Amino acid sequence: MAASFPTTDRLLGALLGTAVGDALGMPIGGFSHQNVRMFYRGIKEYRDDERRGELKAGQWTAHTQRTFALVRAMMSEPNNPEATAAAFQHELEGIDLRRYATDSKSPTNAVAVAVAPIGVFAARRGWSGLEIISWIEELFGQTHGHPSALSAGVGQAFAVSEAIQTQSTDGPAFILSVADVVLEAEVHFGGHHHVSDRLRGLSAHVDEFPLDLQDRCNGTGAAADESFPFAIAMFARGSELAEASLLSAINVGGDANSIGAMLGALLGARNGWSAFLEAWRTGLEDVERLTAKVQCLIDVL
Numbered sequence: 001m002a003a004s005f006p007t008t009d010r011l012l013g014a015l016l017g018t019a020v021g022d023a024l025g026m027p028i029g030g031f032s033h034q035n036v037r038m039f040y041r042g043i044k045e046y047r048d049d050e051r052r053g054e055l056k057a058g059q060w061t062a063h064t065q066r067t068f069a070l071v072r073a074m075m076s077e078p079n080n081p082e083a084t085a086a087a088f089q090h091e092l093e094g095i096d097l098r099r100y101a102t103d104s105k106s107p108t109n110a111v112a113v114a115v116a117p118i119g120v121f122a123a124r125r126g127w128s129g130l131e132i133i134s135w136i137e138e139l140f141g142q143t144h145g146h147p148s149a150l151s152a153g154v155g156q157a158f159a160v161s162e163a164i165q166t167q168s169t170d171g172p173a174f175i176l177s178v179a180d181v182v183l184e185a186e187v188h189f190g191g192h193h194h195v196s197d198r199l200r201g202l203s204a205h206v207d208e209f210p211l212d213l214q215d216r217c218n219g220t221g222a223a224a225d226e227s228f229p230f231a232i233a234m235f236a237r238g239s240e241l242a243e244a245s246l247l248s249a250i251n252v253g254g255d256a257n258s259i260g261a262m263l264g265a266l267l268g269a270r271n272g273w274s275a276f277l278e279a280w281r282t283g284l285e286d287v288e289r290l291t292a293k294v295q296c297l298i299d300v301l
Contacts, residue, residue, distance in 0.1 A: 006123050006164040009272035014160050015294045017268020018067050018116050020280050021260025022060040025250045033253035042251050046283050058283045062100035063261040066114040071293050074117050078300050081138040107146045108222045111153030113258050116265040119160025124301045129181045132157050147191020152224035154185035163269035171206040171236035175199050194225040202233045210252045220254030227255045231262035242267045242275040
């Protein structure tokens with residue numbers, strides 16, 4: 001994979017892509033594949049949450065709120081992880097988080113869905129896996145301290161960084177490179193190797209259908225060794241197909257908005273903000289403000 005200096009379009013894509021995927025998956029979060037087909041006939045665009053009636057088309061959840069709280073924290077304290085962590089927690093205290101589960105002891109994807117800003121920093125500053133681990137530990141260790149949750153967050157940040165910097169993606173090699181970084185994090189945090197093992201198991205199956213990949217992940221729920229490896233595999237399967245890959249992944253069902261947030265960040269990092277459909281870019285909730293925040297972060301970098 002040949003590295004290149006990240007363009008503004010790709011940096012925008014990594015962060016705004018999180019919001020796009022979150023908003024696309026929002027109506028069907030927690031639905032089975034069968035219920036996605038039954039109630040929505042498949043998601044193709046932003047839709048209201050018709051079943052729960054709480055959010056409208058184009059709106060996003062706590063995944064985007066937490067991602068952009070981290071953007072603001074990193075703008076104010078870009079060089080000190082301890083100070084950034086304090087600023088991040090201060091930002092979160094002022095937000096009414098939408099659909100947010102606060103269980104800090106579970107091995108969930110709660111870190112991975114919010115770490116695209118770390119990936120952006122890593123791409124611009126050349127951070128190593130160990131530097132990413134230190135930032136993730138400082139930012140999330142107190143609130144989401146399960147080793148699998150933290151390790152998946154490290155893997156996602158690394159994957160976003162790699163996607164921003166490369167012009168082409170060798171699917172199996174990409175998955176294995178993420179697995180290596182995740183294993184390093186699992187050893188550091190003292191956890192089992194569930195997430196890295198799942199990634200290694202997927203590396204030989206990137207050409208399979210999404211439902212088959214879901215089966216290989218034992219589902220696409222909120223567990224760190226389910227939805228995160230699935231998102232990585234779906235990116236490796238179709239990294240240049242922003243629309244098709246994102247919709248295919250979300251419509252599998254499960255933790256759909258989390259899958260959308262993680263995969264949207266990766267696809268945006270690889271292809272740029274301009275690669276997303278115009279209707280997705282213009283119909284996204286508060287897109288002008290989010291774009292301005294990303295531009296400010298890019299200026300800091």
